[in-house]
Amino acid sequence: MSDPWPRSARWTSTGLAVGGLAAADLAERFGTPLLVFDEADLRERMRSVAALFPRVAYAVKSMTCAAVIRAALEEGLDLLCASGGEVATCLRAGAPPSRVMLHGNAKTDDELALAVRARLAAVIVDDAEELDRLAAIARAAGASQPILLRVTPEVDVQTHEAIATGHAASKFGVPLAAAADVARRAAATAGVRLIGLHAHAGSQVLDVDAHVRVLRALLAVVNEAGIRPAILDVGGGFGVTYTDETPSALGAVASALGAVLDVSGVHAQLQVEPGRAIVANAGLSLYRVVTRKHARDRELVAVDGGMSDNLRPALYDARHDMAAVTPGDGPTERVTVVGRHCESGDVVADDVALPAGLARGDLLAVAATGAYTYPLASAYNRFGRPAVIGVRDGEATLWVRREDVDDMDRLDVILGSPWEAGGLRTAEGGTRT
Amino acid sequence: MSDPWPRSARWTSTGLAVGGLAAADLAERFGTPLLVFDEADLRERMRSVAALFPRVAYAVKSMTCAAVIRAALEEGLDLLCASGGEVATCLRAGAPPSRVMLHGNAKTDDELALAVRARLAAVIVDDAEELDRLAAIARAAGASQPILLRVTPEVDVQTHEAIATGHAASKFGVPLAAAADVARRAAATAGVRLIGLHAHAGSQVLDVDAHVRVLRALLAVVNEAGIRPAILDVGGGFGVTYTDETPSALGAVASALGAVLDVSGVHAQLQVEPGRAIVANAGLSLYRVVTRKHARDRELVAVDGGMSDNLRPALYDARHDMAAVTPGDGPTERVTVVGRHCESGDVVADDVALPAGLARGDLLAVAATGAYTYPLASAYNRFGRPAVIGVRDGEATLWVRREDVDDMDRLDVILGSPWEAGGLRTAEGGTRT
Numbered sequence: 001m002s003d004p005w006p007r008s009a010r011w012t013s014t015g016l017a018v019g020g021l022a023a024a025d026l027a028e029r030f031g032t033p034l035l036v037f038d039e040a041d042l043r044e045r046m047r048s049v050a051a052l053f054p055r056v057a058y059a060v061k062s063m064t065c066a067a068v069i070r071a072a073l074e075e076g077l078d079l080l081c082a083s084g085g086e087v088a089t090c091l092r093a094g095a096p097p098s099r100v101m102l103h104g105n106a107k108t109d110d111e112l113a114l115a116v117r118a119r120l121a122a123v124i125v126d127d128a129e130e131l132d133r134l135a136a137i138a139r140a141a142g143a144s145q146p147i148l149l150r151v152t153p154e155v156d157v158q159t160h161e162a163i164a165t166g167h168a169a170s171k172f173g174v175p176l177a178a179a180a181d182v183a184r185r186a187a188a189t190a191g192v193r194l195i196g197l198h199a200h201a202g203s204q205v206l207d208v209d210a211h212v213r214v215l216r217a218l219l220a221v222v223n224e225a226g227i228r229p230a231i232l233d234v235g236g237g238f239g240v241t242y243t244d245e246t247p248s249a250l251g252a253v254a255s256a257l258g259a260v261l262d263v264s265g266v267h268a269q270l271q272v273e274p275g276r277a278i279v280a281n282a283g284l285s286l287y288r289v290v291t292r293k294h295a296r297d298r299e300l301v302a303v304d305g306g307m308s309d310n311l312r313p314a315l316y317d318a319r320h321d322m323a324a325v326t327p328g329d330g331p332t333e334r335v336t337v338v339g340r341h342c343e344s345g346d347v348v349a350d351d352v353a354l355p356a357g358l359a360r361g362d363l364l365a366v367a368a369t370g371a372y373t374y375p376l377a378s379a380y381n382r383f384g385r386p387a388v389i390g391v392r393d394g395e396a397t398l399w400v401r402r403e404d405v406d407d408m409d410r411l412d413v414i415l416g417s418p419w420e421a422g423g424l425r426t427a428e429g430g431t432r433t
Numbered sequence: 434m435s436d437p438w439p440r441s442a443r444w445t446s447t448g449l450a451v452g453g454l455a456a457a458d459l460a461e462r463f464g465t466p467l468l469v470f471d472e473a474d475l476r477e478r479m480r481s482v483a484a485l486f487p488r489v490a491y492a493v494k495s496m497t498c499a500a501v502i503r504a505a506l507e508e509g510l511d512l513l514c515a516s517g518g519e520v521a522t523c524l525r526a527g528a529p530p531s532r533v534m535l536h537g538n539a540k541t542d543d544e545l546a547l548a549v550r551a552r553l554a555a556v557i558v559d560d561a562e563e564l565d566r567l568a569a570i571a572r573a574a575g576a577s578q579p580i581l582l583r584v585t586p587e588v589d590v591q592t593h594e595a596i597a598t599g600h601a602a603s604k605f606g607v608p609l610a611a612a613a614d615v616a617r618r619a620a621a622t623a624g625v626r627l628i629g630l631h632a633h634a635g636s637q638v639l640d641v642d643a644h645v646r647v648l649r650a651l652l653a654v655v656n657e658a659g660i661r662p663a664i665l666d667v668g669g670g671f672g673v674t675y676t677d678e679t680p681s682a683l684g685a686v687a688s689a690l691g692a693v694l695d696v697s698g699v700h701a702q703l704q705v706e707p708g709r710a711i712v713a714n715a716g717l718s719l720y721r722v723v724t725r726k727h728a729r730d731r732e733l734v735a736v737d738g739g740m741s742d743n744l745r746p747a748l749y750d751a752r753h754d755m756a757a758v759t760p761g762d763g764p765t766e767r768v769t770v771v772g773r774h775c776e777s778g779d780v781v782a783d784d785v786a787l788p789a790g791l792a793r794g795d796l797l798a799v800a801a802t803g804a805y806t807y808p809l810a811s812a813y814n815r816f817g818r819p820a821v822i823g824v825r826d827g828e829a830t831l832w833v834r835r836e837d838v839d840d841m842d843r844l845d846v847i848l849g850s851p852w853e854a855g856g857l858r859t860a861e862g863g864t865r866t
Contacts, residue, residue: 082775082814088815106773293560304539311744315747380809405522412832414830415498415499415526
């Protein structure tokens with residue numbers, strides 16, 4: 001299947017419906033831009049990954065909100081956090097600490113102390129320096145912190161450079177050549193308890209074999225170090241469909257990894273850390289056309305959002321499938337859909353086929369916006385971050401409310417302070433009365 | 434001068450000082466990452482631009498906070514807003530509406546109505562469709578809204594593609610060939626009052642001649658349309674020094690533009706819209722080293738911030754000058770400074786020379802981070818946006834407070850809702866008690 005849209009998406013005679021609700025009604029009720037999650041699809045993706053691997057930790061950074069965190073917990077997934085802030089949000093959402101792991105290439109002392117104090121399931125230790133630091137913090141707290149040791153697997157994969165994390169010059173993990181030494185040291189260090197190894201090839205990886213190579217790298221470390229880890233975490237990064245890519249065949253990944261582990265003789269549980277594979281395709285974005293214009297050789301359709309709600313096109317040259325909410329059956333035309341930010345790079349989709357004659361007020365839907373959109377959203381140009389809703393069986397639930405000017409201004413401590421606006425100098429140097 | 438650091442920056446025997454304050458003390462007092470503005474430098478840059486051009490409007494999007502907005506007003510600059518949200522923030526900060534202009538390629542009806550209702554100095558109308566829409570809104574309100582008409586100058590400049598806005602296929606403005614017609618139409622439309630024309634070449638433009646070509650394009654439209662605009666706005670986009678670029682010679686730009694205008698016989702005031710040229714070099718960022726590691730052929734120094742507080746390196750391949758807060762006089766080494774986000778593209782500075790042996794706890798300063806950093810900041814990985822301070826004459830003032838977990842979670846309406854965390858299924862399919 002290489003359909004980027006949520007499973008409940010239907011193009012009916014009145015246009016796109018998702019979760020049994022007309023997208024046009026959702027746009028009317030919640031406003032646009034709007035990030036819509038198909039909750040049944042989200043949970044089905046969680047369940048299908050959970051059925052394939054002994055241990056699954058949802059990568060919270062891909063979409064950080066309580067509704068998704070709670071769904072992951074309910075569907076049997078643990079939670080993988082990239083910072084103390086993500087841990088705090090997970091705990092607030094109700095996550096048992098025993099189901100939360102913390103990773104990151106440069107954890108602060110505060111984050112390590114939080115992990116120990118909260119009794120998190122594991123800290124994924126990034127290097128020898130952090131190992132010592134964490135061990136000291138844990139010993140001071142009279143604790144023994146379970147850890148996984150992250151290894152740089154030195155696996156090169158085909159993906160965007162910015163999200164390739166497993167190559168030898170990566171900032172993540174212990175270099176492969178040093179990994180066995182550090183693992184042995186970790187096993188012998190008071191204050192920590194080495195329960196596993198971790199490695200990660202990169203993100204949006206479509207090649208099954210990359211994950212197998214990661215596991216082989218970990219097994220080599222296990223054998224060289226002579227350790228018996230309970231968990232071998234091969235990371236996430238499973239590729240999804242944004243336009244027409246064939247997504248990672250997770251069943252094939254699970255089989256291939258299981259076969260390699262079986263013959264290795266190592267008795268460990270495989271763990272994976274999907275984020276994108278769970279949330280990307282369960283989400284779509286709705287925009288309303290604000291205006292359109294002809295610019296030399298381009299037909300430009302401008303919508304009421306852009307790089308502040310989905311940075312992926314500008315940041316990663318990402319492409320997303322896109323459709324009119326009311327597609328009709330007439331002719332199409334090639335248009336470039338731009339956002340309304342004051343920046344030329346603010347392009348939602350370059351050169352896409354959409355129904356001819358799209359006009360102001362029409363709704364557009366962008367596929368596969370569930371991952372790495374909202375968490376990277378900004379207040380740039382003071383539009384405010386979009387609302388996020390979940391839809392299921394004909395019901396819509398607000399998950400994250402739209403950010404308004406009050407929200408955006410609340411950190412500005414000067415704004416609230418008195419100021420005498422009189423007596424300002426004008427541009428001409430005179431005094432404005 | 435091609436020094437990217439704030440004018441008050443001094444490397445003393447105890448390290449970097451700015452605004453008469455030791456950077457190390459600022460980091461201790463306000464935490465890191467920290468965005469520090471040299472307020473005297475900021476105001477001096479405002480004054481020097483104001484002295485060169487008859488009309489100057491500060492591009493609020495480049496750094497959107499009350500302290501900078503109020504400084505701009507006090508130093509005689511008007512305010513250029515890219516959205517209704519920016520307008521709202523400026524008005525809240527105390528800006529007289531008569532000193533606020535609104536632009537944008539796809540303004541919503543709400544934004545146009547706000548402009549009319551608030552009696553903004555001008556709306557910079559982006560195309561014919563918006564002209565009609567604004568005119569109707571203004572007539573309905575019994576108003577006559579002053580406008581500038583934005584023209585695509587069809588000037589190609591050397592800058593990053595994402596911020597080149599003046600080329601013919603740009604999403605901004607009326608195509609040059611149609612501009613005179615639309616200008617005449619604007620002049621004859623009830624509900625609006627055409628007070629000027631606007632065009633903009635792009636951002637971080639280092640070439641004086643680009644601005645001259647923009648003005649010539651506007652003058653051609655003036656002559657063809659037979660209009661008498663009071664304002665000719667040639668935009669902003671003046672280049673600054675990030676590492677060693679020679680910045681735009683604003684005096685030369687002013688002279689060249691003035692000379693062209695003089696011989697044209699058109700009696701209009703020149704307006705410019707600097708943003709970056711005012712705030713970029715007045716700001717610097719302070720980070721603390723969290724850890725370092727050797728990865729194949731790279732020495733990696735990881736700091737406690739990254740792409741969530743300065744997206745420019747990841748988004749535009751931007752480079753910033755960087756220095757150790759305590760530089761010392763020993764040998765240097767080439768290092769790559771990375772952030773602590775869970776993403777390989779999170780690089781603060783690739784391959785820079787810094788004092789050898791930088792270690793955990795050391796402070797680094799990044800130059801020229803005053804523009805397009807904080808406004809594009811995100812809550813990615815839930816670090817929270819940094820604090821922003823102003824320093825001047827030995828005093829530091831908090832401008833924008835650090836974003837904490839409470840701030841980041843407050844839009845999440847599910848987080849506040851009750852949830853029964855018991856009875857969760859585990860990854861094994863059993864029930865966790």
